[in-house]
Amino acid sequence: MRLPCPICGARDHREFYYQGAAVMLDRPEPDAGSDVWDEYLHLRPNVPGAHDELWSHDAGCGAWLRVTRNTVTHEVIGAVLASEVSR
């Protein structure tokens, strides 16, 4: 599998560290309530198909990426810098 780093170009997956669903980019407000925080921390929809994930380009430029990947076909659809994802 190769991931298209916006800075380095397509790179082997060995260079990356996988963090998990990109929901971590969408942190609730501190006073959002325990239900919202419970969902943020623990509940993942696990939908088959296009899925946003966070990968760190550890062995490359060091940037965090939001990678969109199809969990059914394993197609890598694209990647953007996590810092450029509008929140």
Added chain:
Amino acid sequence: MGELIARTPLDGFEPLTIGDVTLSEVDMGVLTSVAPYKGQTKAIAAALQDAHGMAWPAPGRATGKAEARAIWFGRDMALLAGPVPDPSLAQHAALTDQSDAWTCLHLSGAGAEAILARLVPVDLRGSVFKRGHTVRSLVQHMNGSITRTGPQTFLIMVFRSMARTLVHDVQRAMESVASRG
């Protein structure tokens, strides 16, 4: 304080030649990571040009020449290798001395590309990776920096603590390529 003697990471390592390729330690001089503050990339580029006469390296590129290089070293970071950084750079970027932190090797010879192909998961052939190109990638299992400094010469850098592992891994790849004749 006692008399301290600086030692390079591979102090005493004699150049190793296997087949037509030579591996040797290189003294890069002072190494400084230059990380521009937010929004300061244009300013640091101008300061670097004024003070050291070389361009700010774009991602995947190295500028300057043998005695003084600026090597792209990651997101929003370059490594100034050679000169002591001019104080003017500190207005626009965080400067960190890295002189003792890196093992620096030259791999030189016609078979160098074939050797690196066994160690680095990036295409480093001359048709796509030319002089002045650089990557941050893996060397076997180690994070490193690889720069082409000549038609058949590469600069390989990994953390100092992995110096002998780097030599071991490169030597094995050199032997492997040479044995194929």
